[in-house]
Amino acid sequence: MVESTSGTEWITPAAFHQAPGVTDWRVTATGPQAVFTATSLSQAAGLVAPTVAAAELFGVLPDVDVRPEGVVVRIPDRSFDGIPAAAAGFAAAVSEAAAELGLTADPSLVQSVGIYVAQHSQADARPFFLAALGYDPLGDTDAVDPLRSGPQLAFNPIAGDAPSRGRTHFDVFVPADHARARVDAALAVGGRLVDDSHAPDWWSLASPENHGVDIAAWPDTDG
Template structure:
């Protein structure tokens, strides 16, 4: 594995983006990802063998989502340490090979969705959700699909709130250069701005019937 400029085997999203050759990639809550559009599943599948070769070369364990519309390549977080420094060379290699195969990168389509489960401060609902969904614990407060197909869950207390009342909302993590457009689209579709005091890190919105959604971009710029 390579090392970052500060000598670490782990780098931040901002360090990742400062590297050469990764312009196709964006960092969401689950790690760096790139979306390469294709005209057929055969064209998309042609990118898979080079991805596997690059993964073995650089010691990366990527997730590859193959569809007829294209390929989504993710470098998933597997712990709290951050992004492996070798992800830079892996990402640059995948982008170069994709361009050679005429697959077009579309960073605007990169995103990840999480569910933020708010619970009373004296409750611990994570074991219930893990059992019901077949999820594994991730860190001290989160839970994840073992195959990373479903949304990640985050559990946080509502201090002083009424017992037996849970409140849950969606977190939608998008590239930093797409966040304001996504917020604008949601508002134009009938949404309501609840709180923009943390913008541009995130905006809190509500649907017409008051379901909560946070549009977040901080994961793409955190240093």
């Protein structure tokens, strides 16, 4: 556990998963997340009030996405400092409330999608994307939707790449225990394995038309 100068305590994904009552949850690049399936919008909405109560109790600021098919609860990473230590207690409280409401957790539905913008080592494309998308800066290299509803963007140089030739690929962050199945599904419909030297942290794939996608599981296991 790490304590910042502001007094906030942070934990790693591994420490989060070791906490009691969080088996419904997985960690993606945007923080811990759980998906609880529902049979109606009203059933899904029933989890909102308990989630708000748990958020106030534990001092956590979650994102809650309610749909007729279910509800997604995220503990967003707002600073790259890590996971708030209080997130584990919050997550356990939300899972307990979901079970009482008859909502079923489905970790296979947990994911976050990011766009990796590769650029020349002397270029900085982030100001353009901030302006065009109405995003906010996040850290030194990323950009985020102010409401965290759109994909997060990361900007990193490729040394020696040709100027004025931007390249992008998708980063798809999924639970570690579902990553291999996601890779296999993409390969089964014509995808190509580009690089698995970093597996099981991530696999680099390409579509039949050579669009790049990384299936990444490392945020869920980082110690």
